Amino acid sequence: MGAVALLYFRYRNLLGSKAVSVAVTPNGYADAVYDNKFVMPEERTMSFADFVDIIEKKTHSPGVFYIQKQCSNLTEEFPELMGDVEDHIPWMSEALVHKDHYENLYCVISGEKHFILHPPSDRPFIPYEMYQPATYKVNEDGTFEVIDGEPSDKVPWIPVDPLEPDLSLYPAYGETRPLHVTVKAGEMLYLPSLWFHHVRQSHGCIAVNYWYDMEYDIKYHYFQLLDSLTKAAGNS
Known part of the structure; x- marks a missing residue:
């Protein structure tokens, strides 16, 4: 079995x-x-x-x-x-003092999770629609x-499908630099705050998330500025 x-x-x-x-x-x-x-x-x-x-x-x-x-x-x-399961991850609890539900530790118990990740710096090339x-x-x-x-x-919401992006509709998405990550049983992924992500999983996958609040430091203000500039430029 x-x-x-x-x-x-x-x-x-x-x-x-x-x-x-x-x-x-x-x-x-x-x-x-x-x-x-x-x-x-x-x-x-x-x-x-x-x-x-x-x-x-x-x-x-x-x-x-x-x-x-x-x-x-x-x-x-x-x-x-x-x-x-552990009620928290000790090293993460020590590293992240300020909290707001954005920092994520993704722990896979069985099966696999497949992530496509975009850093916050890809925001100008990622479209949003209502x-x-x-x-x-x-x-x-x-x-x-x-x-x-x-x-x-x-x-x-983001209309582009990262598995089959239609670059004729969203040509700017071709400028992104996605990371493809597979997390297997017994492995852990640290998914930082403000990162865009798309997730798939294998059949019968079991996983546990540990959420930690983000620190509203310079990276948060940088992302807000980048987001505002992107909207002002008409790339919603």
Whole structure:
């Protein structure tokens, strides 16, 4: 039995009947631009055992299922697992005294995470557009529908796909210098504040984030200046 299967087996025995929040999308892209809208996943509550059955393909269900929350699944929904991980990373806690949720340590427990990273200095070449917010909804026949949110709450988002950038639409993006990083099981990535990032993962990936507040020092003011100059130049 592989490492991922062992983890799921252990967690299923521990959490099997527990109700958890699951994000569901038709394509695996959560909080992303689709059909010129910023579409968020359908959020569904199900037992952890049912979720594992879908991940292990024992049960067929349309769409891509993913346990993820901006406000921490681990602490809010899986306190039983807190003993399996450190409550903080000591050397990072010592290095970062001032805090605001931007500094990120990305720890992969199983599987792999694939990152495309852009430093803040790439901001002049990265486009932003405003999008209608929406949410995926799964119909009874398994098809996905996009439900619009409030039209007044437009969302600023990056329209370019770094996997297949359309340089005819966004020629300036060709001037960026992206970094491609793969983080494997047992490895940790320090994702600095203000860096742009695109993330993919392997099947059955389990990871834990440690968030630390950023220091509002010269790098923050430099980025604000760069962002303002970019907007003033018309490269939103």
